[in-house]
Amino acid sequence: MYEELKPPSRLLMGPGPSNVHPRVLKAMATPLVGHLDPYFLEVLERTSDLLRMVFDTKNEFTIAISGTGSAGMEACLCSITEPGDEIIVGVKGTFGERMVDIVRRLGGKPIIVEQEPGKIIEPDQIKRALDESNAKAVAIVHAETSTGVLQPLDGIGDMVRKHGALFIVDTVTSLGGAPVNVDERKIDICYSGTQKCLNCPPGLSPLTISERAWTIIEERKTPITSWYLDVTMLKRYWGKERWYHHTAPVSMIYALYEALRIIEEEGLESRFEKHKVTGEAVRESMKALGLDLFAQEGYETPMLTSVKIPDGIDDRTFRKTLLTKHNLEIAGGLDVLKGKIWRIGHMGYGTQPAFVLPTLTAIEKTLRDLGRDIEPGTAASAALQVLEKL
């Protein structure tokens, strides 16, 4: 009745989890040591170092929250938000909306700066919100996973700082796939996830907090509502004191360490270039198939391509065929975009042609099987034209 695990071998080309690198899978099987073992504390320290590299920051407090990206989102917002605090939130998709929900639960007042899904938030919108409020922080999603839009961040940090507010950025989907530049962009709090461009299983949320943000956190008048996500206590475990807070998820940290080692060996710049070119290749390929792209032109996420579902194609049938006939996972839309778009991920390890070409080919074949008149090889050819650049 309880059979051994025998999962089908899937190409995970949705918004995550992405395919985990074989070296990371191997790391997951590494025998454990205790969470206060000198060996493990050394691994934690190296993991922090490597996270500083991908975040591009000097922040001492650079850790991984023991939960998925949403736990990281909540950890950031709950460390800053006190009842009555105004928090400006950029909403251009599901994950911005999630931030609003969290701020409300904390008793904060979200000031929503909105754009229709598929578009970026204009810096001017944030400027106006800052001028018209007494906001404690501005929170925005870098790569909005629900729409495939990459939010430009340059210049916002300065604006936010001029108003004495904190700059919080969600890089769940972008970290390791596009430049995040925490320090240069004056981001005060930045969190991410492991199951996207880091090619690590879901379960941890990398997080970095600037000294500037710590000053604000330490001046809180009310306790942080969450014990589990209380960064002031996590600081005592990840810092020199090594104080026991909760038992760290040892195996997940092993996996993250190995995933970051792979990125360090490859080099961030090379990795960014692969995502950029692959993103372009996938877009060209979709256009060659006659599909329309969804994200605002020029602001497409390099690790996730959103396309409009063509008329006459049933979303569920199409994706079910991909899954069962081609062992390929891509995702549909979330919330208002359900049934309207597909989301095709090409993240980290998943940018290699061995993952991308069969994905594009399976999409093409399935469209053809549903009666579309497409010459075999169209999708791959269009992509290969672009992939030549690499």
Place this chain on the structure above:
Amino acid sequence: MYEELKPPSRLLMGPGPSNVHPRVLKAMATPLVGHLDPYFLEVLERTSDLLRMVFDTKNEFTIAISGTGSAGMEACLCSITEPGDEIIVGVKGTFGERMVDIVRRLGGKPIIVEQEPGKIIEPDQIKRALDESNAKAVAIVHAETSTGVLQPLDGIGDMVRKHGALFIVDTVTSLGGAPVNVDERKIDICYSGTQKCLNCPPGLSPLTISERAWTIIEERKTPITSWYLDVTMLKRYWGKERWYHHTAPVSMIYALYEALRIIEEEGLESRFEKHKVTGEAVRESMKALGLDLFAQEGYETPMLTSVKIPDGIDDRTFRKTLLTKHNLEIAGGLDVLKGKIWRIGHMGYGTQPAFVLPTLTAIEKTLRDLGRDIEPGTAASAALQVLEKL
């Protein structure tokens, strides 16, 4: 600079993480599928079934929270506690104190029922607290990991129910090692951890909620403060709807599934017996070495033995010797018990003589090296006398 993972091979005989079963390590390396993949949803369903078996409950909502045991504790308390709510908390060690901290952060009023560390809470104390308050819930720790005391639970559920309150029990350390009997004991909310008697890496918190508790949760006037730990939303993912909340930690679920499969194959009763006899063996062994036990007699946890550190022995030096010379981890005391007790775990897979005997022998040898006059073989002999029963 960033070396491959090469952890020392430790015997993990502290309060957890315990040694992970090799089959579970192998499960961790299983390639991932998506968190909404039909295959994964099937694994989730089977995992819920198996969790019902170890919790001994028919509760439909029986899941794993995507965080460690403390996340489970917070998920329970934050789903019940609204501002101003009185929650009776049994405090007889660190984990009871943690509950109090969480209730306070949520704006609840903890009513503390206290005992000195090492003792059990008497049912009469709870009865009095119920009579004198308008408590919404009674929360208590079954196996208090900080002291090695097993709290009797029989009869409390009836008392709590008579007062219209909910019964919340922490079984982080006991689940899979001692009978938990959720339904029989009328426990309404019960959570646990994976890194103790389940021999799975830390990172998940099994949780079960009764229909009775759901009625109370659904009558809340204020939103649950935590988005990540909001059980009403988790119910929609783990239930038939399979609604996307957060990305489930796929690999950790694989590991938990395999760990539970091992328990199912072995049988719960056989497992409980192994813990019971091993606990007795370890206690006899400690006494034979001339050490005093810490937990109230007759209420020792069968999976964790607490002993007083003998006069003249330095805690840190002793444990460092065990770790570096014998690759053996046992734990010291927490908070007020720091430097006063040791905690020796014998959990699940770790109850086998191949783990227990070298542990006892290393403790004996280290005491001898520090000048104690002990005949070689004393610790193992005393244990083996008891282990004959198995």
